[in-house]
Amino acid sequence: MALSGIKAVKVVTSELAIDTHGLRKTYRTLRGKRVVAVQGLDLQVPIGGVHGFLGPNGSGKTTSIRMLLGLIRADAGTMSVFGRPVPEQLPEVVARVGAIVESPKFFPAFSGRRNLELLADAIGTPRRRVDEVLEETALRDRGKDRFKTYSLGMKQRLAIAATLLKEPDLLIFDEPTNGLDPAGIREIRETMRGLGDQGKTVLVSSHILAEVEQVADTVSIIGHGRLLASGTVAEVIGSTAALTVRVGVADLAGATRVLTEGGLTVRADGQHLLVEGAAEPAEVTKRLAEQGLFVSELVPVRADLESVFLELTAGEGLGGDR
Numbered sequence: 001m002a003l004s005g006i007k008a009v010k011v012v013t014s015e016l017a018i019d020t021h022g023l024r025k026t027y028r029t030l031r032g033k034r035v036v037a038v039q040g041l042d043l044q045v046p047i048g049g050v051h052g053f054l055g056p057n058g059s060g061k062t063t064s065i066r067m068l069l070g071l072i073r074a075d076a077g078t079m080s081v082f083g084r085p086v087p088e089q090l091p092e093v094v095a096r097v098g099a100i101v102e103s104p105k106f107f108p109a110f111s112g113r114r115n116l117e118l119l120a121d122a123i124g125t126p127r128r129r130v131d132e133v134l135e136e137t138a139l140r141d142r143g144k145d146r147f148k149t150y151s152l153g154m155k156q157r158l159a160i161a162a163t164l165l166k167e168p169d170l171l172i173f174d175e176p177t178n179g180l181d182p183a184g185i186r187e188i189r190e191t192m193r194g195l196g197d198q199g200k201t202v203l204v205s206s207h208i209l210a211e212v213e214q215v216a217d218t219v220s221i222i223g224h225g226r227l228l229a230s231g232t233v234a235e236v237i238g239s240t241a242a243l244t245v246r247v248g249v250a251d252l253a254g255a256t257r258v259l260t261e262g263g264l265t266v267r268a269d270g271q272h273l274l275v276e277g278a279a280e281p282a283e284v285t286k287r288l289a290e291q292g293l294f295v296s297e298l299v300p301v302r303a304d305l306e307s308v309f310l311e312l313t314a315g316e317g318l319g320g321d322r
C-alpha cells in the first residue's frame with residue numbers, strides 16, 4: 001500500500017496523563033560509542049482509556065518509559081504526569097502511577113493471594129484490595145495456588161494485580177505480552193481493556209501492533225526515538241494511509257491501462273483491481289467511464305493499522321550513532 005507522508009495527529013485534549021516535549025536520551029556504551037535512544041520525543045497520552053505506545057525493537061520505548069518513571073535521567077526535554085513536571089514533582093504523583101517495567105519478583109512457594117497479601121501489608125493497603133485485584137485480573141479462582149504453578153500469562157497478570165493494589169490512575173506496561181502464548185496475550189488484553197473501561201489510563205508499549213490494535217483507544221507510533229504518528233486508531237489510519245478502492249470491471253487489462261496512464265497505482269486482486277492514489281472513489285469511476293469502461297463494483301478498502309505501522313516504521317528500529 002502506498003502511504004502518503006508522515007503526519008502526527010495531535011490529540012486534542014486539555015487533560016493529559018502524560019505529556020512530553022523534546023525528550024532526549026543518549027547512552028554511552030562501554031566502548032564509548034554514543035547511542036541516541038530518544039531524540040526529541042513529543043508524547044501525549046490522554047486521561048482515560050488504553051494508549052498503545054508502538055515502535056519497532058530499539059525505537060526507544062523502554063528508555064522513554066524509564067525516563068517518565070524517574071528511573072533514568074533525560075538529557076533534554078520536558079515531561080509531565082497528570083500536569084506535574086517530572087522528575088521534579090514525581091513524588092507528588094507517584095502514588096497515582098503503577099508500572100511494570102521488569103518482571104517483579106514473587107515468592108514461588110507462596111500462593112498468588114499470599115504474595116499479594118504480603119505486598120498489601122508492606123504498602124499499607126487494606127487486605128480487601130487483594131480480593132478486588134484478583135477479581136480484576138481474572139485470578140480469583142487460582143489465587144490460592146502456588147505462584148510457581150502459574151502459567152506465564154498468570155504470572156504477568158499477578159504482576160498487574162500487584163500494581164493495582166494501590167489503586168493507581170495511570171498504569172504503564174512495557175511489553176506486557178512478551179513471551180506469552182495467544183491465550184495469555186488475550187487475557188492481558190482483556191485485563192487492560194477492563195482497566196481502560198474503568199476510566200484508568202493504561203500506557204502499553206509493544207512492537208507487535210496486532211496485540212495492541214484491538215485494545216487501544218489511542219496510539220503513538222515512534223521510530224528512532226521520535227513520534228511518527230499519534231491519535232485515535234482511526235485518525236492514524238485515516239491521516240496516513242492513502243485511499244485504496246477495490247474495483248470490479250469486465251475489462252481488467254483496459255481498466256489497468258486507463259488508470260495507470262491517469263497516474264494511479266493499480267494491482268490485480270483476483271477478478272478485481274486494487275487502485276491507489278485517487279483523491280476519492282468517484283475519480284476512478286469517472287476516469288473509466290470516460291473511456292467507455294463501466295464499473296460493476298467499487299469498494300473503498302479500509303487500511304489497517306498494521307500496514308500503517310509497517311510503512312511508517314520501515315527502516316526504523318535499532319538505534320545507533322546518530
Ligand SMILES: Nc1ncnc2c1ncn2[C@@H]1O[C@H](COP(=O)(O)OP(=O)(O)OP(=O)(O)O)[C@@H](O)[C@H]1O
Pocket residue numbers: 027028029035036037038055056057058059060061062063064207318319320
Ligand atoms: N543502557 C544502555 N546502554 C546503551 N544503549 C542502550 C541502553 N539501553 C538501551 N540502549 C539502546 O537504545 C536504543 C533504544 O532502546 P530501548 O530499549 O529504549 O528501545 P525499545 O523500543 O524499548 O526496544 P525493545 O522493544 O527492544 O525493548 C537501542 O538502540 C538500544 O540498544
